[in-house]
Amino acid sequence: MNWTSAxxxxxxxxxxxxxxxxxxxxxxxxxxxxxxxxxxxLGALSGLALLAVIVLALGPLLNHVPLHPLQFLIGILLxxxxxxxxxxxxxxxxxLIPLHDETKAFAQETEQLRDQARRHEARLxxxxxxxxxxxxxxxxxxxxxxxxxxxxxxxxxxxASIGALAACLLVVAIGFVLHxxxxxxxxxxxxxxxxxxxxAFGVFWTGEGLxxxxxxxxxxIVAFAVLFLVIALLxxxxxxxxxxxxxx
Amino acid sequence: xxLFTTALRELIGLFIDDGWLAAAIxxxxxxxxxxxxxxxxxxxxxxxxxLCGLLAVLLVNAxxxxxx
Numbered sequence: 086m087n088w089t090s091a092x093x094x095x096x097x098x099x100x101x102x103x104x105x106x107x108x109x110x111x112x113x114x115x116x117x118x119x120x121x122x123x124x125x126x127l128g129a130l131s132g133l134a135l136l137a138v139i140v141l142a143l144g145p146l147l148n149h150v151p152l153h154p155l156q157f158l159i160g161i162l163l164x165x166x167x168x169x170x171x172x173x174x175x176x177x178x179x180x181l182i183p184l185h186d187e188t189k190a191f192a193q194e195t196e197q198l199r200d201q202a203r204r205h206e207a208r209l210x211x212x213x214x215x216x217x218x219x220x221x222x223x224x225x226x227x228x229x230x231x232x233x234x235x236x237x238x239x240x241x242x243x244x245a246s247i248g249a250l251a252a253c254l255l256v257v258a259i260g261f262v263l264h265x266x267x268x269x270x271x272x273x274x275x276x277x278x279x280x281x282x283x284x285a286f287g288v289f290w291t292g293e294g295l296x297x298x299x300x301x302x303x304x305x306i307v308a309f310a311v312l313f314l315v316i317a318l319l320x321x322x323x324x325x326x327x328x329x330x331x332x333x
Numbered sequence: 334x335x336l337f338t339t340a341l342r343e344l345i346g347l348f349i350d351d352g353w354l355a356a357a358i359x360x361x362x363x364x365x366x367x368x369x370x371x372x373x374x375x376x377x378x379x380x381x382x383x384l385c386g387l388l389a390v391l392l393v394n395a396x397x398x399x400x401x
Contacts, residue, residue, distance in 0.1 A: 164358050165348035168391055172354060175395045223343050230347065284391075288384050291362060295369040297380035309384065316388045317395075324399035 091244050093306055094235040097282040098248035101231040104275050105224040106256035111187050112220035114260060115194035120213035128217025135218075136225040147237055155237065157294025160287050163234045167283025174277035175317055179324035185272050191265075228253065231279075235286055281317060285309035354394045361386035 109129075117125035147155065176182045194216070201212050228249050236245030289306050292299060299305035349355045361383060369379035 161359070161362055162348060164362070164387065165355055168354060168358060168387070169348065169350045171391065172351065172395055172398065175391075176398055179395075179399060181399055219339075223340070226344065227347060284387070288387060291365070292380045292383055295366055295376065295379050295383075297369065297376045297383075299380060312384070312388060313391070316392050320392050320395040323392075323396055327396065327399050 091241055093282055093286070093310070094241045095244045095248040097235045097279060097286065098232050098245040099252045100275050101279040101283070102228045102249035102252035103256060104272055104279065105227045105231075106253045107187065107272065108185075108190075109220045109224035110256055110260040111191050112194050113217050114265065115191050115198065116213045116217040119195055119198040120210060124210045124213040125217045128214035128219075129221045131214070132218040132221030132225060135222055136229065139226075140229055147233070153294050153296070155294075156290045159234050159237060160289070160291030160294050162230070163283050163287030163290060166230065166234070167280050167285075167287050169280075170276050171280030171284055171313070171317055174273055174280050175320045175324065177273045178277065178321045179328060181324060181328060187272070231283070234283070234290075277317065281310050281313045284313045351394065351398070353397070354390070357390040357394065358387065361390060 113125050113129050116128065173182070177184050198213055198216065232242065232245045232249045236242040285306050288309050289299065301308065364386065365379040365383040368375045368382055372378065
């Protein structure tokens with residue numbers, strides 16, 4: 086294993102998965118606070134089970150896809166996914182859109198479930214379990230995508246999976262101890278960093294898929310990440326200035 | 334069916350949020366792919382187009398979104 090490419094892959098998987106796990110935990114905790122741990126736990130476990138089935142069914146197929154088309158496809162998906170995260174993180178850092186607030190998300194989800202409880206008391210366990218299931222499944226799919234995207238091209242699936250699993254276990258452990266959403270996690274900073282890293286991986290894999298031999302080989306990922314970081318910080322500064330100038 | 338549609342919409346939403354950004358990314362990739370495929374010795378140039386094009390797309394798109 087080459088640590089030059091493994092370190093960015095493992096850290097991208099760890100940080101990206103931490104963001105997703107925090108978001109899923111908020112909804113599972115909201116469900117648990119309204120309807121108890123049975124509905125929340127069953128929903129979350131069902132989501133995890135379906136996720137495992139998807140990974141086990143699709144994982145082996147990756148071995149049958151030729152390397153260059155796989156790198157090209159994953160590279161494009163990484164660019165779409167990573168640059169979308171980075172754009173949103175830039176706009177949040179510039180104060181143009183509000184920061185993601187886990188406490189607010191928790192309150193909204195709880196209120197929504199209580200409202201549903203008033204209307205459909207009889208099948209509330211279903212509704213609550215489904216909310217928990219959906220949160221774990223959808224955030225889990227993002228985790229799986231990040232792991233596949235940063236790990237599949239260079240045989241780094243195992244280290245990237247370990248990074249993602251460590252992040253999820255850490256968030257779940259802290260969530261169980263605190264019993265409230267992890268509002269103090271600097272989510273936008275994490276999204277900013279992960280957006281930069283995923284965009285850098287995206288350029289690298291798309292280029293490799295096109296047959297580009299990057300100068301410095303794997304070290305090029307680090308150089309791309311630095312460039313994306315510089316441009317993103319520049320965008321934050323310019324967007325802030327533009328916003329300040331537009332105010333009366 | 335409703336759950337399936339919602340899941341599909343959320344799955345697409347993972348990659349496409351702002352249509353302008355997605356179209357610009359795919360446009361840069363297409364130009365890089367054409368350069369790599371049809372110009373002799375164009376692979377390194379394709380890499381440069383990819384990197385510089387995407388950095389430019391990010392900056393322009395973020396500033397355009399800030400103006401909106």
